[in-house]
Amino acid sequence: MNFLLVFFTDIKIVLNEIGVMATVPGQLIWEIVKKNNSFLVKEFGNGTQSVQFSKEPNNLYNLNSYKHSGLANKKTVTIQPAGKDQAVLLATTKTKKQAKPASLLHKSIMKKEFYRMAKSVANQVGDNYYRADLKKAALARLSAVSRSLKVSKSGVKKRNRQAYKVAGRK
């Protein structure tokens, strides 16, 4: 047992000298951040009835919870529209670069048809065991983002605001 502990600390020493931060664990960060952070949005209701949303970019459901939080997890996934029409940005965080925000994200822009994008998202998030628990969330967000891009391209549906008159009735 003793040599096992020494072995682990040796690995840590080697890693640290390379420049890896022994980070503050995610659960500690979550306890600090869950009640009070600049991305927190509380809506629809008083007290226990309201939903808590969170606007940070790395949150797939935009829900304020530990599993979905973009702040408290080392591995996060984000899917966003990428500027040019129909292009979607998929980004995952790199676990070794937690202390370097500029080079933290592994970005890739996808401009394929929806089925191909869905397959690549499923592969990157679930099937390579990166964050298999977020696979459904990632696919859901991908659908929402693609749909919004389609809508923005073709314009918002024009709704006829005239009152609907029923013919032949007084």
Add this chain to the structure above:
Amino acid sequence: MAAAARPLVSVQALDSDMATDGSSLPLPEVMKASIRPDIVNFVHSNISKNSRQPYAVSTKAGHQTSAESWGTGRAVSRIPRVSGGGTHRAGQGAFGNMCRGGRMFAPTKIWRRWHRKINVNQKRYAVVSAIAASSVPSLVMARGHRIESVPELPLVVSDSAEGVEKTQNAIKVLKQIGAYPDAEKAKDSVGIRPGKGKMRNRRYIARKGPLIVYGTEGAKLVKAFRNIPGVEIANVERLNLVKLAPGGHLGRFIIWTKSAFEKLDSIYGSFDKTSEKKKGYVLPRAKMANADLARIINSDEVQSVVKPIKKEVKRAPMKKNPLKNLNTMLRLNPYAKTAKRMAVLAEEQRKKAKKEKLDKKRMPITKEEAAKIKSASKSWYKTMISDSDYAEFDVFTKWLGVSQ
């Protein structure tokens, strides 16, 4: 034991440096201190009370009259009324908090306890916690700073930044190290304060940008950076919690210069070595040495001793009524089977016997049997008469109707 195992932080080189100057420094122990938002909040709320200026109502307010009550009998209420005549003021109520022009209830006094004393150790704990929190990107982002383009946290810049004299160059420096978006956010956020503070010399509010911490006394950068909106400057030796955790919220975006970063170790010491500048001060120890619960639970030492997960859920079996369900009855009382069997057989016997009896009765009697029955009844009648004592008397001959 793990003293040598400190991660390295690379120093960002600015344009004016030579290409070979970029180096790295070991992380000071301060950044590993425990992060305690509760202590920081408490100390911050107390420290911010210390810069208050007293306010109070004039001591004479409301009493500069010689009012006296008119007493009873004059059809007015009994509060003191202003004496004299010839003006509106005469006869008006005075002195009470309910009166117009009277003094307020509990007039505010300047000897209210405005300042708060906080233990030195608590103040140091809070500062140390705030410094540690500033090195965690999640917390700095959660506080609202724009650090997406910052190359590394904690952000250390080479000492040539301390020699920057013009604000133009200061902005260039910020842009090179990726801190400009945060300063821009602060500049864009200037707005007019809601409320009466507007007219009390607190008209504008803005977000906070980066805090620049320098090491050498009298560095030129103070004047260069101080006019940039949102940017604040501080010397390492005099770090203020109000600047490190504005609003009581941990995680200010801090830009260190190289000399400031190197000084941190000597100012705050480490977990076992006392600090050089603060006599006898040692960094506070955390309650848990390793707070990473997920790693502890999944570690070999724990998993090897833990029982396996119970995947199947044991549900309670449904209760069955023995009086209706034969098998549960037999489980409780095995004799019930034979008892039942006996009962069934007995019932069949009874049925059979009854049926036979009825059948026999319902069957028409044969002529021989009928004749037998008739003769038997006749002979019985005769014997009945002869046996009875009534045959001796003549009176009954009519009824008996049998000739002897």
